[in-house]
Amino acid sequence: MAEEARQEIKADQKINLEGLLCPIPVVRVSQAVKNLAVGGILEATATDPGVLADIPAWARSTGNEVIAMNRDGKIITFFVKRLK
Amino acid sequence: METETGRKATLIVLSGDFEKLFAAFTIATGSAAMGMEVMMFFTFWGIRAIKKDVRTGKSLFGRMVGVLEGGDINKANPSKYGFLGMGRWMFKKMMKNKNVAQLEDLRKLAIELGVGMYACQTSMEVMEISRTDLIDEVNDTVGVGYMLEHAQQSDFTLFI
Numbered sequence: 282m283a284e285e286a287r288q289e290i291k292a293d294q295k296i297n298l299e300g301l302l303c304p305i306p307v308v309r310v311s312q313a314v315k316n317l318a319v320g321g322i323l324e325a326t327a328t329d330p331g332v333l334a335d336i337p338a339w340a341r342s343t344g345n346e347v348i349a350m351n352r353d354g355k356i357i358t359f360f361v362k363r364l365k
Numbered sequence: 366m367e368t369e370t371g372r373k374a375t376l377i378v379l380s381g382d383f384e385k386l387f388a389a390f391t392i393a394t395g396s397a398a399m400g401m402e403v404m405m406f407f408t409f410w411g412i413r414a415i416k417k418d419v420r421t422g423k424s425l426f427g428r429m430v431g432v433l434e435g436g437d438i439n440k441a442n443p444s445k446y447g448f449l450g451m452g453r454w455m456f457k458k459m460m461k462n463k464n465v466a467q468l469e470d471l472r473k474l475a476i477e478l479g480v481g482m483y484a485c486q487t488s489m490e491v492m493e494i495s496r497t498d499l500i501d502e503v504n505d506t507v508g509v510g511y512m513l514e515h516a517q518q519s520d521f522t523l524f525i
Binding site: 300301302303304305307308310311312339342343344 | 370394395397398463465466471478
């Protein structure tokens with residue numbers, strides 16, 4: 282995802298998951314998304330490469346949407362939209 | 366417990382080994398995060414995971430088990446490299462250095478996420494462990510029937 286594209290997404294909440302390993306990132310994302318209104322967007326940064334597979338799988342299972350995911354060096358930034 | 370997906374998971378935890386408890390609580394918290402309603406059924410050595418740091422047992426043998434199986438979740442030893450607690454110490458240190466959640470933290474998180482904690486009544490009778498020896502957050506002490514009812518409704522059941 283290009284820098285400009287990322288700036289276009291306006292997150293309602295941001296969380297920092299850097300340094301945390303499985304299963305904590307997926308747990309924290311699930312908890313944070315529950316606190317959003319439907320349609321709300323969560324932005325998260327993480328360093329565990331496991332989130333690249335885990336967060337999309339979590340979204341498919343729970344009926345939410347990963348609208349963007351970008352890896353820049355060690356930092357992985359992703360945006361999740363609460364759909365229901 | 367209300368879940369978004371209506372899916373369920375049952376985890377039967379027989380082992381009290383450090384790495385198996387670690388796997389059990391990782392899967393339990395992960396499943397809860399995935400929107401599942403989770404039941405953990407602790408039996409035999411697995412009861413260590415929900416026990417307070419207390420001495421248990423009434424009879425001679427019961428008290429012996431209480432001494433040999435003394436301590437709570439923090440005293441769980443890995444199945445390999447036991448070395449009288451050295452392995453436990455080493456793994457805890459390695460995991461802490463890598464910022465992996467500790468077993469007790471994972472259990473706390475599981476409880477926070479609404480994972481159901483159930484103890485096997487028969488194991489408790491055999492090992493002479495009473496309800497007051499278990500952490501307060503344990504939902505109930507039940508038998509195989511109660512666990513199997515949940516297992517039948519579950520999308521997966523794991524025996525750990």
